[in-house]
Every structure is written in C-alpha cells, then in structure tokens.
Amino acid sequence: MQALFAKIVAFFMSILAFFGLVKPDAGTEKFEGTYNVSVTEQKIEFSLNANATTGYQWSYSIDGDAVKMTEEHYETYEHAAGMVGVGGVQYFVFEAVKPGKATVTFQYARSWKDGNAQIIVFELTVAEDMSVTYKELV
Numbered sequence: 001m002q003a004l005f006a007k008i009v010a011f012f013m014s015i016l017a018f019f020g021l022v023k024p025d026a027g028t029e030k031f032e033g034t035y036n037v038s039v040t041e042q043k044i045e046f047s048l049n050a051n052a053t054t055g056y057q058w059s060y061s062i063d064g065d066a067v068k069m070t071e072e073h074y075e076t077y078e079h080a081a082g083m084v085g086v087g088g089v090q091y092f093v094f095e096a097v098k099p100g101k102a103t104v105t106f107q108y109a110r111s112w113k114d115g116n117a118q119i120i121v122f123e124l125t126v127a128e129d130m131s132v133t134y135k136e137l138v
Helices: 002-018
Strands: 035-040 043-050 056-063 067-076 088-096 100-110 118-126 132-137
Touching: 035 132, 043 056, 043 067, 043 100, 043 118, 043 132, 056 067, 056 088
Parallel strands: none
Antiparallel strands: 035 043, 043 088, 056 100, 067 088, 100 118, 118 132
16 A cells, blocks of 8 residues: 555656656755845844645754844745645744844755755844844855
8 A cells, every 4th residue: 555655656746846846856956936035123034935735844044143033934825725735935034133143044845855955045144233134145
C-alpha cells in the first residue's frame, strides 16, 4: 500500500514539476518570487509569498542583535470554498532593539528535506533614533 502511495505522490510531483509549480531538488538558490517589505517607525515587516499546501514554509535566522522577531503568521489568499492548493503570504515582523546592524536570512524549504531551499538575505540597520532601514544582499 505504501509503495502505491509513493508512486502516486511521485507521479503528481512530476506533473507539478513539469508545469513549473514545484522545483526538483537543486540545492540552495536565490528566491526569485515576490515579496514586500514595509517599514513603520521601529518595525519592519516582510511579506513573503508561500504555499503551505506544498510543504514548503519560510524560516528565518538573525545574525546580530539590533532587531528581534516579534510576530510571524501565514494567511491564505482568498479563494472559493472547497478550493485546494491555494497559496498565501507568510509574514514576519521585526522590531528595533538597539542601534546597529543585523542580517536576516529567510529560507523557503521543506523542513524534513535537504536541498531545494530558496533564500533571501537582508541587512537591517537600526539608527540612533531606532528607525529601521534595509537592503537586500545578493
């Protein structure tokens, strides 16, 4: 029974890969999807497109102590009742803690599987007045 299930999953994954909806394992690469960044006073919010139905989700790491993560949640796009496979947006809010710099790295991957991760890296700068600015690192 498990072998049949594995074959069915592999078949559907190959269909999704064919249409470009799921990428085959290829190691870490730069995220080429869409995202938004919103800065308000001492906070910065990252809105990253995602699709929790695929098993992929965003995780983050912070190098530096100028900011701390204060909120994270996922919202599904509006959709018709009964519709499956609908994507959404994963939100991360960081707040200034002290003047300085921090590097925030986001990784979009399946937690149980190595490879095929996509990353975005931002350098956040907190000024003396606790305002936050950012730049994407290549």
